[in-house]
Amino acid sequence: MRTRTTMILAGLATAGLLTGPARAETPPALKGLWKLVSYEVEVRADGRKQPVMGDHPTGFAYFTPDERVFFLLTGEGRKPAETDAERAALMKTLVSYTGKVTLKGDQWTAKLDAAWDPKWVGTEQTRSFTIEGDRLRVLTPWRVMPNWADQGETRSIVTFERTKD
Template sequence: MFRLLGFMFVLCLVGQPSFGDDSNKVLGTWKLVSYETEVQATGEKGPAMGQNPTGYVVFNAEGRVFLVLTGEAREPAKSSQERAELFTTLVAYTGTYRVEGDKWTTKVEVARIPEWVGTEQVRSLTVDGERLQVLSPWRVNPNWADKGMTRSIVTFVRSK
């Protein structure tokens, strides 16, 4: 009986993700306060999805992250074209995550962008008290490809 209980205890430990202090700093729910795009060539920054986008990111203790961001002033679609255009003001994905130093890596399992599924998305992050800032890597974003290499600067505050 004790051997079985010991085995079950070890199994529970093995089945749980191991988090160090780095992952603990992001645990919880964070509310979006700004989403900017920076253009590498000029240093120009501007709102990526309007002045008042909405969204949340949730990092849970089981090692899963849920992120949903939407642009400002989204209206219900009246046509297929409008519905398709709404996708340019939506960021959504979930998967398992880890934080190592200033790097946040998500192994994406479900996403609005199908080509992300099965990949690891890596972001830089800083936590300053109740504020979380996330930087994407430099890349050509299909939503504003005409700007060349850009990165996203996404800022959250801890949700109360």
Template sequence: MNFKIWTVAVIASFCLSNGQAKADDTSLTGSWKLVSYEVESQATGKKIPAMGDHPTGRVIFTADHRVSFVLTGEGRKAGSTDADKAALLNTLVAYTGIEKTKKNEWCTHVEASWNPEWVGTTQCREFRRNGERLEVLTPWRQMPNWPGTTRSIITFTRDK
């Protein structure tokens, strides 16, 4: 192989491998374990652990663009009365649907949800990926369980 062809092959290989590494670094495909769930106040910048210091949950992205998202609050206990069972909804976020990812945003067309108002809607989330860590930010919004304008900041680590 002459030097010119070898140089072109090496440069092409380098460019392709760098592009592949970058694509893999932004991929969400796989299972991610919940680390924290915070709610931030737009007015004050104050953050609170919305579901306790040790919530549980997972988000799973499949290669065919399905997403399943389940978060539960710390210390949940089975309810024995209708009121107890209804209160458990305050410590749950769950939905599933078809997702589309573009740059640092994923949008889910919701097919099923713990909140029936979300079914048939599109929910978009900004995300930041840093290696095996995924930080998800909801849009600023008014929520019935938080005063003022807030957003959620949800942090995951990739399952191994």
């Protein structure tokens, strides 16, 4: 009887019925620190691509082993702000957020718990991605983005390179 009970419990644990659902870990290919290489916005209406953060933006993405992502992306040539208007203008060259990530195929969804724009807190942000060698290419879905709302529907094409640090 004891052997049968042990086998049943082992089977339930293996199925996740005793311990809860298994959590998918960040895959090794995505895990770690990525340096921003380029940030383009593509306009859906005409296919035009713009380096909205300049030719040499700065920033990083970090995918932790325990399913969290951190993004800090800033535009080229940012200067310290002295006035409220200058501080407000800096927001147009900043994207920053963090949240827990779930992965499914070539997409991740981050449930944000902190962001540069408070409207994003509590939202789920889904991104498609490809990894080729040491390059990570990230695509946002087509939509009206807060920083470039005047362009209509756009999507961001963000390229990172794995850091060697």
